Amino acid sequence: xxxxxxxxxxxxxxxxxxxxxxxxxxxxxxxxxxxxxxxxxxxxxxxxxxxxxxxxxxxxxxxxxxxxxxxxxxxxxxxxxxxxxxxxxxxxxxxxxxxxxxxxxxxxxxxxxxxxxxxxxxxxxxxxxxxxxxxxxxxxxxxxxxx
Numbered sequence: 724x725x726x727x728x729x730x731x732x733x734x735x736x737x738x739x740x741x742x743x744x745x746x747x748x749x750x751x752x753x754x755x756x757x758x759x760x761x762x763x764x765x766x767x768x769x770x771x772x773x774x775x776x777x778x779x780x781x782x783x784x785x786x787x788x789x790x791x792x793x794x795x796x797x798x799x800x801x802x803x804x805x806x807x808x809x810x811x812x813x814x815x816x817x818x819x820x821x822x823x824x825x826x827x828x829x830x831x832x833x834x835x836x837x838x839x840x841x842x843x844x845x846x847x848x849x850x851x852x853x854x855x856x857x858x859x860x861x862x863x864x865x866x867x868x869x870x
Contacts, residue, residue, distance in 0.1 A: 729755040730861050733782035735767040735799065736760065736817070737791040741840060745786060745817060748841075751851045754858035764794030768802055775808050783861050786817040786838075789825055797828055804833040815857065 732749065736742040742760050749756055759782070761767050767785070774781055785803070789796035796816060803809055815836040816829045826837050836857065841847040 728865060729757045730784060730858055730865070731780060731782045732756055732758045732784045732786060733767065733770070734758055734760045734786045734817075735762075735764065735791070735796070736786075736788040737762045738788070741788070741819075744840075748847065748851050749854055749858070752855035752858050754855060754862060756858065763791050764796065764799040767799055768794065771803065771806070771809060775806075781809065781812065783813065783865070784857070785812060785814045787814055787834075789816060789818040789820050789829070797825075797832060800829065800832045800834055813857075813861070 734742055734745055736745065739762075742762075746758050746760070749758060759770075761770055767787070771781070773779075787796045787799060794802075796818065800814055800816070803812065803814055813835040814833070815838060816825075816834050817838050817840060818825065819840045819842075820826075821839055829837055838850060838853050839846075841850045
């Protein structure tokens with residue numbers, strides 16, 4: 724039996740500490756992943772557009788912070804949902820915002836999910852569980868596509 728193929732993740736976050744924590748929490752899930760990080764929305768859109776042009780393997784999951792310089796997460800989400808080639812890509816908001824308005828706006832713009840960045844040990848454990856469930860679902864979807 725072949726080893727499972729890694730899940731390709733694009734993490735879009737301008738805060739290096741938050742990005743490092745997210746990568747550590749993803750590693751804790753024990754699900755094979757390849758995590759790429761970009762630090763703002765412009766870089767995320769540029770990367771996706773270049774990948775589309777070069778026919779590179781696209782990320783299967785985008786973890787998108789909302790509050791970033793240049794182009795914020797809400798705008799990036801709207802742009803991604805407007806690109807026919809990536810409209811079905813999983814885009815999960817990963818943000819410090821607990822605002823119901825941000826959650827509603829993300830849902831309305833087509834976010835696949837919404838995970839609040841953890842601030843304490845209990846929330847860290849809950850985030851690991853949320854990431855694990857999300858990644859296992861993606862792994863199952865990938866294995867079904869390869870049948």
